Amino acid sequence: MSTPADRLTPDQLRTLFLFEALDDGQLDWLAAHGRVEQRAGGTVVYGEGEAATCFFVLLRGTVSLQRQVRGDDVEVSRTDQRGVYGGATQAYLDGQVEQVYRNTMRAVTDADFFVLPAENFAYALRTWFPMAMHLLEGLFFGMRDSQAIVGERERLLALGSLSAGLTHELNNPAAAAVRAAAVLGERVAGMRHKLALIADGRLDGRALHLLVELQEEAAARVATAPKLSPMAAADAEDAVTDWLEEHEVSGAWDLAPTLVAGGLDADWLARVQPAVGRADLASAVRWLTYTVDTELLLREIGDAVTRVSKLVGAAKQYSQLDRAPxxxxxxxxxxxxxxxxxxxxxxxxxxxxxxxxxxxxxxxxxxxxxxxxxxxxxxxxxxxxxxxxxxxxxxxxxxxxxxxxxxxxxxxxxxxxxxxxxxxxxxxxxxxxxxxxxxxxxxxxxxxxxxxxxxxxxxxxxxxxxxxxxxxxxxxxxxxxxxxxxxxxx
Ligand SMILES: Nc1ncnc2c1ncn2[C@@H]1O[C@H](COP(=O)(O)OP(=O)(O)OP(=O)(O)O)[C@@H](O)[C@H]1O
Ligand SMILES: [Mg+2]
CATH class of the missing domain: 3.30.565.10 (Histidine kinase-like ATPase, C-terminal domain)
Structure with a gap:
């Protein structure tokens, strides 16, 4: 019996390492369903991403396998080894994974292939090697799952550090801003109350005017107040406390730290009495302290919020969200x-x-x-x-x-x-x-x-x-x- 030119005999098929252990019946079946095809050197045998319709076994010539990596063709192997195979290698997973060629095969020289349609290849694998099929499937999906987990872990690594570090860092300024805003509310209410007392009619227009000027000056001093060492601050507070007590302003210990933090000292306070008179001195000092306090709180809120927005900026820079990759x-x-x-x-x-x-x-x-x-x-x-x-x-x-x-x-x-x-x-x-x-x-x-x-x-x-x-x-x-x-x- 003669064999057509595009067919291989069972004995010829047995010389290919893939098929060497098949029995006669199986080789007959392969010989009947596969055919020999030629490709000229330099041509594409099959292209990555195209529907995978055939399984190829190299009989003669040199082939190169290529994969697309970010738009470039990268050669992953090149061989002239008889019996190497490629193409629809995942045909046995038909219905479970998309049947497309995973790479591109090019004939480097003129080449001959034994070509088996994908559905025949899948049928042969499934019916002849049912146990191997299960193992292969397990391996395939196992690999795919572990790759997905690795990918997930990559994202989590970055995300984990990001959120842990960031939430901790954001917490301090955010809490500071919330606290300062609450205290500021109290101070503003206190100032409204004090204003009523001051404006009770006892202060004339000129005194009120002077007081407002002092207030402006106090507010301006806060901005330029030097940061004192704890020792220097304690000394300054003692001096201010003494002055307040001498002038019968109650709660001196409570007012002094604020006045000192705002850069106001005993000399400055000495200018208040001539402006408002002795009777209203305590109220005026308290009013000025509130001013300093609100300025300090506003600055604290400003600093905290700036810090928050800097951190958010750093987080954006870190994550590169909304930036080109x-x-x-x-x-x-x-x-x-x-x-x-x-x-x-x-x-x-x-x-x-x-x-x-x-x-x-x-x-x-x-x-x-x-x-x-x-x-x-x-x-x-x-x-x-x-x-x-x-x-x-x-x-x-x-x-x-x-x-x-x-x-x-x-x-x-x-x-x-x-x-x-x-x-x-x-x-x-x-x-x-x-x-x-x-x-x-x-x-x-x-x-x-x-x-x-x-x-x-x-x-x-x-x-x-x-x-x-x-x-x-x-x-x-x-x-x-x-x-x-x-x-x-x-
Ligand atoms: N700076 C380092 N000093 C000493 N050993 C290091 C250093 N960096 C890496 N290694 C060693 O290399 C190993 C692998 O590091 P790799 O970052 O890949 O994983 P890991 O740090 O163990 O785990 P993960 O990064 O997931 O927390 C580490 O377990 C450690 O033994
Ligand atoms: Mg590590």
């Missing part, structure tokens, strides 16, 4: 924003040293992702040092790279684990404390996304993680910058 950034802004997030997590006896080279130009980067890198490196450094040490964040330039170093004075990385620290899930932290993904994620962001490098040097008391980032975008950084003009040196 790929843009030209000053890494110092990113480092500072990340350090703000860490402020609450840096122990009192860990000193933070920033050595920034501000001459460095902005660089094209995935800013939010770089913040994840800093987060992971700083988190590791702090974790290594524990309660005390020095955390140094340094920037510099090395040829056409910008260098960011995160250094700590912790115990260092033992030589025997050094080769493994960038592996996913490698951790020396207790179960539940670390995922071992920090450095893996950082490596992928720096090396794969930015075409940079990440290196480590470690000795007891001196560990440095060094991140190198290209100063200009390399050809394989696929994303488009916000505007081409933003990319210097391209």
């Amino acid at each position: 790929f843009q030209v950034v000053d890494v110092h802004d990113l480092l500072d924003a990340t350090l703000v997030m860490f402020k609450a997590k840096i122990p009192a006896e860990v000193r933070l040293v920033r050595e920034y080279d501000h001459q460095l130009p902005p660089i094209p980067a995935y800013a939010a992702e770089l913040n994840q890198v800093w987060t992971n490196l700083i988190d590791n450094a702090l974790g290594a040092m524990g309660d005390r040490g020095v955390l140094t964040v340094r920037t510099s330039r090395a040829d056409d790279h910008l260098v960011v170093e995160v250094a700590d004075t912790g115990p260092g990385i033992p030589a025997e684990i050094r080769p493994r620290i960038f592996e996913p899930f490698f951790t020396t932290k207790p179960v539940g404390a670390g995922t071992g993904l920090g450095l893996d994620i950082s490596y992928r962001i720096v090396v794969h996304k930015h075409h940079g490098d990440i290196r480590v040097e470690s000795a007891p008391g001196a560990t440095v993680f060094r991140v190198l980032l290209p100063l200009t975008a390399g050809p394989a950084v696929g994303a488009t910058p916000a505007s081409p003009a933003e990319l210097p040196g391209r």
